[in-house]
Amino acid sequence: MNRQELAAFLRARRARLRPAEAGLPEGLRRRTPGLRRQEVAQLAGMSVEYYIRLEQARGPRPSRQILNALGRALMLTMDEREHLFHLAGETVSPASRLDRDVPTGIRHVLATLTETPAYVIDAKYDILAWNDLAVFFIGDLSVAGTERNMLRWLFGSPFLDEYLRDESHSEFVRSGVADLRASAGRYPDDPSIAELVADLHRMSPEFTSMWADHDVAVRRTIRKEFKHPEVGPLDFECQVLLIPDRDQRLVIYATEPGSPSYAAMQVLRQSIPDRPAAVCTPSDGDAAGPQPRQTENTQRQTQNRQTQNR
Numbered sequence: 001m002n003r004q005e006l007a008a009f010l011r012a013r014r015a016r017l018r019p020a021e022a023g024l025p026e027g028l029r030r031r032t033p034g035l036r037r038q039e040v041a042q043l044a045g046m047s048v049e050y051y052i053r054l055e056q057a058r059g060p061r062p063s064r065q066i067l068n069a070l071g072r073a074l075m076l077t078m079d080e081r082e083h084l085f086h087l088a089g090e091t092v093s094p095a096s097r098l099d100r101d102v103p104t105g106i107r108h109v110l111a112t113l114t115e116t117p118a119y120v121i122d123a124k125y126d127i128l129a130w131n132d133l134a135v136f137f138i139g140d141l142s143v144a145g146t147e148r149n150m151l152r153w154l155f156g157s158p159f160l161d162e163y164l165r166d167e168s169h170s171e172f173v174r175s176g177v178a179d180l181r182a183s184a185g186r187y188p189d190d191p192s193i194a195e196l197v198a199d200l201h202r203m204s205p206e207f208t209s210m211w212a213d214h215d216v217a218v219r220r221t222i223r224k225e226f227k228h229p230e231v232g233p234l235d236f237e238c239q240v241l242l243i244p245d246r247d248q249r250l251v252i253y254a255t256e257p258g259s260p261s262y263a264a265m266q267v268l269r270q271s272i273p274d275r276p277a278a279v280c281t282p283s284d285g286d287a288a289g290p291q292p293r294q295t296e297n298t299q300r301q302t303q304n305r306q307t308q309n310r
Contacts, residue, residue: 001089002188007057009087012214013074014040014055021075043073062088079182083216086185097190098122099246102129106243106250115269117253120243123183124193125150125176128248132272133265137226137253149196151176155204164206172222177207178215185216186247224253230271231264 015034019026024039035043041051046066053059062070067088071081102120110118110131117137119130127141127148135141141148154160154173164170184193200207226234236253243250255261 001061002087002185003057003059005185006084006087007055009084009214009216010040010055010070010074012212013076013080017074022073040070040073044069064090077217079178079217083182083185086188098124098187098192099248100126100128101246102248103243103246106248109250113252115265116255117265119251121150121249121251123187123247124180124190124196133269134253136228136230136268151180151196151200152203155200155207160204160206172224173206174210174213174215175217175222177210178217181211181214182216228264228268231267234261234264235259236261 014037015032017035018033019035019039022035022039022043024035037052037055038048041048044051044066046069050059054062064085067085067090070076071084074080076084100122106120107129110120110129113131113133115133117131117133119134119138120128122128127138127150130138130141140146147153154163154176157163164173180193180197184197187193197211201211222238222240224236224238226236228234234255236255239252239254241250241252242248255265
């Protein structure tokens with residue numbers, strides 16, 4: 001049980017919930033946003049003293065009954081409720097550490113997606129495998145030593161401020177941070193997640209601010225607009241398919257048949273050399289031994305693609 005994280009999560013969710021949303025009167029003398037501790041305790045059917053101890057990281061390990069009651073009182077989403085149980089030690093993680101091995105069947109799926117960009121990410125947004133068309137949007141990641149974590153791309157980008165000023169893009173960024181927090185709850189013993197979170201804190205005050213909100217959500221299907229330097233604007237529906245036995249996700253950039261975006265993707269597909277469908281993974285590139293470093297121009301093009309890919 002992670003008492004400190006559980007306490008912080010309860011405080012953050014309580015502050016987010018307005019009294020009217022919980023069916024309570026607003027009142028005239030509220031000094032802080034959200035519900036009062038006694039109101040949460042009342043809604044959850046527990047003593048105020050017990051709830052205060054939970055928020056102060058002093059309480060005993062709550063039972064599943066207590067956690068369910070808190071979930072209802074704080075009106076948690078499905079993802080938030082799962083995170084609450086993880087923090088209380090009531091849900092066993094699928095593994096103590098992330099599994100980076102992409103199943104053979106998923107590699108075959110990637111190879112057959114010859115008209116659609118697709119890649120596989122793990123629970124902390126490391127790209128593990130990708131097909132030929134994905135290179136147009138995430139760059140060539142097969143070169144040894146290339147950064148493959150999408151959140152490091154994002155919060156290390158010089159265009160982050162501009163990106164966050166756009167409402168839809170800002171929502172996309174926040175959902176990524178919320179997804180990472182959910183992963184941290186599922187894998188408390190994985191040092192690579194803790195290292196990533198620490199790096200992002202050092203790298204970006206924006207990340208620190210979002211992380212402090214304690215939002216939790218697992219990313220699912222989203223729409224994404226992309227400006228490609230060769231074929232212009234593209235409109236994708238990004239399907240995010242869970243690979244449950246690995247806690248990995250297959251991300252597919254789908255276009256509507258007959259649409260301008262679909263036609264543009266055909267143009268990109270035709271520019272790929274005629275060869276058997278390929279699937280790249282970091283181990284493939286790293287195992288190949290030393291490879292030529294990207295030129296400055298190639299690095300700039302890759303960075304631009306990665307920035308727009310957020």
